[in-house]
Amino acid sequence: MIVKTQHAKFDRALKLQSGAVLEPPITLAYETYGTLNADRSNAILILHALSGDAHVAGRHGPDDKKPGWWDEAVGPGRAFDTDRYFFICSNIIGGCQGSTGPSSLNPKTGNPYGLTFPVLTIADMVEAQRLLLDHLGIETLLSLVGGSMGGMQVLQWTISYPKSVRSAIVLAATAQVSPQSIAFNEVARQAIYADPKWKRGDYSDGEAPNDGLSVARMIGHITYLSDTSMREKFGRRLQERQKYGFDFATEFAVESYLKHQGDHFTRRFDANSFLYITKAIDYFDLSLGRASLAEAFRDVTARFLVVSYSSDWLYPPEQSEELVRALLQNGIDVTYVEIRSDYGHDGFLLEVDRLSGLSRDFLARVAAAKPL
């Protein structure tokens, strides 16, 4: 499956949740998979997590070495079947993979935004995606699917546009980010702030704060794995050594893995984007300004498939259960499954086989039902 990244450019300002305005032009990088049917009723929006991008599946060309980030799940005959549905995925605003973000040029100054980029929320990401769907002529979504921060966007979509969403698949997410998650994000941000190359975000004409960003990413990766998966994957095994070196070289396999992940991340990600995206996550709290979480879903008519992963301690199953209770209190049709998995938070990306049966049946049921 060969896909091309496309870019939609919008010449109108985006009013943000903060009250600030993101000035045009606003660009969204996106990809589509499959074919939109005649009555435009088979569109499914895929929402990516913190470090994801528009490139979900397939390859950009015959020589492309690596497929998209969820290629196992999206394609012909796969869990998200491109023979039956039309999938769209866009890089979030605030990102750094083709959509407008802090590394984009500020139209007022002609220089990269840096920290002059406005702070965004998950709801703002959804507003930008709404522009894209209007651009594509899609009024109603058959479904939305996303894990982690992608799941937060799914939830926000059902609330922001209740009449446009027929169903929602929420994986390894939460309706209210916990103080422990905020703590990890804040420490990761502090690692970037502490890097003198960060220069309060104004590093575009010098070296990027890669040391800080690498540490930030390493912190994140610990929270994506589970204690069990770390034992199975690494244990106390040494990397390239037979015995303790009694020095400060990277020597345990788990250290080597994290260091590699951290370094690799700096080659594809912008430190300021990391700050903006984690801040948007921390702000995510659907109960904010409402009497209860349940109240947030008062106008929602979508059917839900909510999936948690037993060893996920970043957004653990109890947080999905709170979400499910809030949905049930509104009489919403919800299927909830806790998948037994040792993969931790990464389970939402890796446990594709377990998810396939669930999502396939769920989507078939939604597609067969009377439209909204």
Add this chain to the structure above:
Amino acid sequence: MIVKTQHAKFDRALKLQSGAVLEPPITLAYETYGTLNADRSNAILILHALSGDAHVAGRHGPDDKKPGWWDEAVGPGRAFDTDRYFFICSNIIGGCQGSTGPSSLNPKTGNPYGLTFPVLTIADMVEAQRLLLDHLGIETLLSLVGGSMGGMQVLQWTISYPKSVRSAIVLAATAQVSPQSIAFNEVARQAIYADPKWKRGDYSDGEAPNDGLSVARMIGHITYLSDTSMREKFGRRLQERQKYGFDFATEFAVESYLKHQGDHFTRRFDANSFLYITKAIDYFDLSLGRASLAEAFRDVTARFLVVSYSSDWLYPPEQSEELVRALLQNGIDVTYVEIRSDYGHDGFLLEVDRLSGLSRDFLARVAAAKPL
């Protein structure tokens, strides 16, 4: 209770587990509480955790504002009763609170050691403490007590000097540090390495790498609390703000707490010591070079009180259970209690009331038993 920190200076080299030698002079800062009885049979060694020091209880003078780090637990009539027992606590070697460590002067060069200080292990810390006990004329310990890394030292003592230890109290510890714990320590170290002020440890004539050390400490603090205690203590409450500021200031209460802990730590702790101590923790694995963990305790005759804390996810109860199984396989007299607590790893410092009854009875039973 007024106590003075004392310093014992040793003029002999210490052979280390790595094969390296720590050259004299070697200084150990220590404090004692209570009175050693005539037959020297009531001595109990207290072992401190990563950031602790010799000052366990009481005050250094009438104007001293803050008592020692475990004042609630150690004193006349307290869980560790200074009216009955003689307590000793020394700052570990490798530390920075009066004992020889990387910030001490290298006798060969006259300059601070920095990274020329040899990498230490928990067993090396125990050897240094053995020198101190010899200096104090104490052959046999009625007991040892320590939490977290202090508990690791307790375990190592029972193995290194089985004939000198009548009992051991191990709190919130592990016999084998998990890859997840190594991961957190390594990321904390990376935050220090990434600070340009660290200069590969050679910062004694300039500014200290406090930004890196602060991030390292913040990471640690997340692992000392539990998800539940964070919810109860902070929730999603904002600090000094009524609503989201949409900027990158410290705004959630949990962020403010961590930032404060990080900054405060830099005023009392040395970054190189942090590196050496966390490395010693990572190396701790009593099964290393043995057929099983049980084999490590083959010659041990001490009675054990092992305590874990239900919400401790740094060294969780299952790791204490593994330890208890290994002890039982050797027919060792062991009492194991998992204290129900929401405090996470910090429970070992905070749940003093719950511990008191257990430790008091345990010590009375050991004191009444026939000596080794």
